[in-house]
Amino acid sequence: MGRTARHLGIAAALALCAAAVLPAEPAGDSLEFVATQAEAPLIGRIRSFANEIRLDPAHPQDGKVRIRIDLATVDAGSRDADDLLRSPEFFDIDRSPQALYESQAIRALDGGRFEAAGTFTIKGTSRPLTLAFRDRPDGSGGHWFEGGGSVSRLAYNIGNGQWKDTSTLDDAVEIRFRVHLSAH
Secondary structure, eight states: OOOHHHHHHHHHHHHHEEEEEEOOOOOOOOEEEEEEETTTEEEEEEEEEEEEEEOOOOOGOEEEEEEEEEEEEEEEESHHHHHHSSSSSTOTTTOOOOOEEEEEEEEEOOTEEEEEEEEEEETTTEOOOOOOEEEEEESSSEEEEEHHHHOOOOOOOOOOOGGGGTBBOOEEEEEEEEEEEOOO
């Protein structure tokens, strides 16, 4: 498999992971995904997502996260990689242009850490997904939430044909996010 094809496959897996994070305000927020192909990490981003987030770190059980991800805004570093990720082999954006994450429960752990248990849906497939994150107060009443999780791209039918081979493109895709919620 050529170098360009390898990079395209990794970028696709990365885009899957990025869709499942906790976005809030655009300035300084990041939503990244990391996949591994031929032992090399590939990092990509999702540029556009809409969210509804309610989270008071003192009462996380009352919180709610709902994120709609515009899969057409995947940025894997090149036009070829982006086009491959949008194709039927990966996201199939013509049939399923958005992904959705919805939390069912948020719980506090120790040391300012939290878990959001929810459902991630992409390409018509829904599966449970738990995200771990840390609360970092910003000093003005707002909060930065940083963390991530891991998803199986194959569980969502992401990466068909030659991309199903996990010796070429790992199944696990890491999600990393950093989002800010201002004081209201």
